[in-house]
Amino acid sequence: MRLTRQITACLLIGCAITFLTVGAMTVWMARQYDAQAAAAAQIMMAGNSESAHYRLKNTTDDYSWWDDAYLAYARGDRDWLNTNVGTGISETAVGDVMVIASPDGKIVYGWTSQENETLEQTITATTIRLARQVLADVPLGPTSAKTMLARGPAGVLMIGAGRLTPKNHAGVDVSRLPILIIGRYQTPERISRVGRSFLLDDLAVSDTPVPGKDFRPLLDPAKQRVGYLVWTPPRPGAALLQELLVPLGIALTVFAVVMLFVATRARGFADELAMAARLDHLTGLDNRKGLSDFLASKACQDEIGKGGVAVIYVDVNGFKTVNDSVGHKGGDVLVREVAARLIAATPGRARVARVGGDEFVVVLVGDDAENVVEIANCIPVAMEKPFVVAEIEFNVSCAVGYARGTDAEGGADALLQRADLAMYQAKQEQRLSPVAYTPSMETDALARKQFEAKLRNAIEAGELHIVYQPIASTIDMRVCGLEALVRWHSPELGDVPPQKLIAVAEESGLIRSVGDFVLNRVCEDSWRWPNLKLSVNVSPAQLRDVAFVSRFRTMLRKHGVTPGQIEIELTETVLLKDPAPAARKLEQLRNLGITVALDDFGTGFSSISSLRAFPLDRLKIDRSFVQDLGTDPDAATLIQSFVAVARAKRLSVVCEGVETETQAEMIRLLDCDFIQGYLLARPMRVEQMAEFLAGEELRTEAV
Structure with missing residues (x-):
């Protein structure tokens, strides 16, 4: 019963641990997927921003490193600038506004697609100043344009700035060169189109972070926030979790039913397991545990207290020779035959156990214990007849030692140990007759x-x-x-x-x-x-x-x-x-x-x-x-x-x-x-x- 309860409790605890583990692992995996998706979205936003800045920089490099554009600016030829610069930018839609600012920060030429804004409102003096600061440390060259973010009346502007440079620029004071600025609004339509390409349906630009959404701050060169790129983070893990709830619940339910079924069968199995744990599988005799349980039983303990128990310890000699000659299967045959002869040589009430590969113990209780000497002497005689294994005869002897109930001070374990000492003495002296335990054996064993x-x-x-x-x-x-x-x-x-x-x-x-x-x-x-x-x-x-x-x-x-x-x-x-x-x-x-x-x-x-x-x-x-x-x-x-x-x-x-x-x-x-x-x-x-x-x-x- 105790074993049954232990098995049932273990199964129930196992079910609970399984449920908790599977549930916790599923939720953890869903959160991991969500975290990975959110991190991927951040990376994609950073990559898209870098790509947009790169495209605007290339366009700005093309228009600023243009000798004809600089000469048109120098002679004040607005028609040429309109035809070749303004029209090119407006037709290719690379920008919503374009200005050329003089070294003192004034707009000398400009173009805008914004009907409700003036050039000065869109490209403010502050924006021009920041652009010039961004370019201040950049060496003059065909790829010296820079990009930045700024705030315009209609929202966040992506700015491309480059010096308008003549072909013959050797010795030119870069601080005296005009600046070409191209601005492109981050409009809701454009941002939404970018978001859809990354499966972010609500990507937008906001003035402040939005609760529950991921964001990316947008900074101008002065590290001031001009807005936030916000979006709802993708949650593939949550979607996966929803899809798994039903099949996972079914699987766990089936698992619980199976475990309950196993628990109900545990009672019968427990008795069988308990019996098997006490028996030697080869001979059907008690094994060491079965022997210990018998010696620990109340009936046996009472007899030991009265001196009514004797133990005979038997060690078979020559067992290894049989194994070496006819293999382990032959050795198993010998073990079974030895067990059969021991049973035949001892009284029917005797408890015979196999406690090792070639070691046996016989426990005698009551009247049988009084005849331990005669019974012990019968055992070597029972082994005298040759054993036939695989059609080969083997002569097997044994060392026999025994201890009487009067030697049982200290209980069953002490009695068993003393019989073992007597057997060891017989084995050491190669005695063919049984050896009785004497106290000097313990002294010798201790000395050894x-x-x-x-x-x-x-x-x-x-x-x-x-x-x-x-x-x-x-x-x-x-x-x-x-x-x-x-x-x-x-x-x-x-x-x-x-x-x-x-x-x-x-x-x-x-x-x-x-x-x-x-x-x-x-x-x-x-x-x-x-x-x-x-x-x-x-x-x-x-x-x-x-x-x-x-x-x-x-x-x-x-x-x-x-x-x-x-x-x-x-x-x-x-x-x-x-x-x-x-x-x-x-x-x-x-x-x-x-x-x-x-x-x-x-x-x-x-x-x-x-x-x-x-x-x-x-x-x-x-x-x-x-x-x-x-x-x-x-x-x-x-x-x-x-x-x-x-x-x-x-x-x-x-x-x-x-x-x-x-x-x-x-x-x-x-x-x-x-x-x-x-x-x-x-x-x-x-x-x-x-x-x-x-x-x-x-x-x-x-x-």
Whole structure:
């Protein structure tokens, strides 16, 4: 019901927001259209005014830069001026009035089409004075006419003014030249005609701005307003809004009806969604949320309070192998089969949930909780029979941990967490039988978390460092390579064992940071020993990282390292955990020029098969075989067989852990290529290694 109400409320709020948004956007767009149209009208008015002034200026230039007109003026030939100037202007209708004013401002000749005005009324002394001021700073030339606006008895005049100039005007005092003035009234008919061409039906000239209309002030040269050009701004947006009101209203109404229909159906959908949200789609079991809801139910809480609940945590081993072999669809088949076996192995009242890709939880309540040990033991047995997926048999095991109701201090979450801790313990110890929770597990988990936090801080604080151990040829005992080893000296913990450092780094996901630190430092140090092979250990987590090869390539290029100088060392565990991806990564590394060594050879279960399956360059025989040389006859035989296998695969051989001259001599006789161990030197920092190698050079030269 609460979900239904929430969905209905969301739909109603969505409708309201949609209505408001669409309405607001429509009004905003209409106003934007209106504003753009108004701005365009202003631009058109400015352009039209400029064009009109330009035409009048050209006409004034033509008549003022006319030698015959000046000579007619000079000799007072009014007939010539009437015939050639006045008639030309009147017939072409470029002006309503034309005058020629003498330098002292008097009209000596004029013509007007205005019957009710005299020349002096139309072209006043003030207008003549302003025209002369406009022309005062204009150099004499054929295009020196200017235009301006003035006020006449019949309204606003557009004035064109130019000096009447003789052909031979060199040395002429421009202030002594007469002025030709052509005036054209901005009559309502003319203004209206201009407005219609711009779709402005009411364009007019007014003495004052008109409320509700746009306007453009008309100024004379003295910046005095002689009138206003006014018009009603176009409103295409308002017209568009009116046209959209009906279809938009219909569309919004339909939308509201659809939303109401959806809201009425929400009740049924809500129940289905709530059920689906609590179930795992693949198995039909409870998912993590369904499990949490069950544990939070009042009935379960009451049982937990009485100690009547037990939780079994199951982690399936080998799930990834199935995915890699037959694909994810095959993995889905396995998950469903595992779920079916869990249901069959547990009581009918048990609550089984899938809480992760390969993790399951079984909750036992009441009498079943008392039998948690027997039920937990049934689960590994149920997994013993091979699973058949895509006609292929797969052997799958599981790690099982459980916590009883008596461990439930802190409620259901604490009980679930403690069962998880017990499962983790079983997984770490590779136990096939279930593991019961004990309080020490929380102490161990807390210690691991604290150690992980210290390691994280150590990486950031730069507390890690690299030491190098030499590798020498068995022929002449010359150092030909160095193995890089990471070390951590903590101000709080002291020297941390390398095995613990690597184990926690891999478990916590910090191995990428640690591994990148080692690789980067080795690349930085490589310039010191260009003739030595530098070996670096790579962990399983690093090799599983999809970006490992590309990051390694970037480091090599950054430091200018020749890839052939670097060798990576891998244990057999790295290769056997994910064989196909591991083989691809090794091939990519070898294509770069990096060599690959198999470390700790002889300690795994499938060492020979590893040599056959993976691209390798070197074999490193584990120290456990070397330590028995001279005391156990079988040790030499085993090493000799390892060397024979390596020779068959064209691999060089390194014996690790060499501590005595006797061991070194026997290794030489067994045809091994290289030795490594305390006989040569203990691991040392880069500065100490530089001194050591310098001493080795002096010793070799002396020999």
